[in-house]
Amino acid sequence: MSSSAPFAPRPAPPYYAVIFTSQRTDGDAGYGAMAAEMGALAAAQPGYLGAESARGSDGLGITVSYWRSLEDIAAWRAVLAHQAARDRGRAGWYSHYELRVARVEHAYGWDAADGSADPMGTPGTPAASPA
């Protein structure tokens, strides 16, 4: 369904991104288990394309999940709402978050193994290869 690599695949745009930026509270309180479960659940949803996630030692994290369509995202959010109703503890996991839904219009990647000498310098070649 999805690779375990830290980078999401790169299908041809357009597709959709859900950008979730959150500030974690202190302590785990079941968060780690929930996050793993939700990641697996997301990966099993129709239209899921992949996700990337990072969280610093200050507790600020960004997870971006990628989806084929807005309808797929709406269906996923319905699943999330169902989970939220079950997980009474979740109100304590975050002190703040921002969520944005965005349509990906251009995408490209760069890898050191490709031998480019100038990453980010001349990034004008959109890559459209499916993953």
Add this chain to the structure above:
Amino acid sequence: MSSSAPFAPRPAPPYYAVIFTSQRTDGDAGYGAMAAEMGALAAAQPGYLGAESARGSDGLGITVSYWRSLEDIAAWRAVLAHQAARDRGRAGWYSHYELRVARVEHAYGWDAADGSADPMGTPGTPAASPA
């Protein structure tokens, strides 16, 4: 220009996001100074709306910067290209990155201080307040 808080403002959509996911190599090699400089430079660009950034202990990081228009992003990328030509060391900072440009269509936030008991459970109220 921009706040120093970890969360970017939330202007009314549509606006644009540049999602930059990167794997850092080991060691600093001037990266920290460059990142601070680039952040300040971005914040001074026309159309810059804010940014959010997180990097985990594994070196995987996500920075999302927000912009008023695609034209503003193109201008920023021209600045980046100029900097890249100057910074000969940058080829060593990343082993891989993915960059996506996306149009933000919906956005909302949640804060524990607002007293909601169910974060992410019923997120269907798009917030359009400017920050």
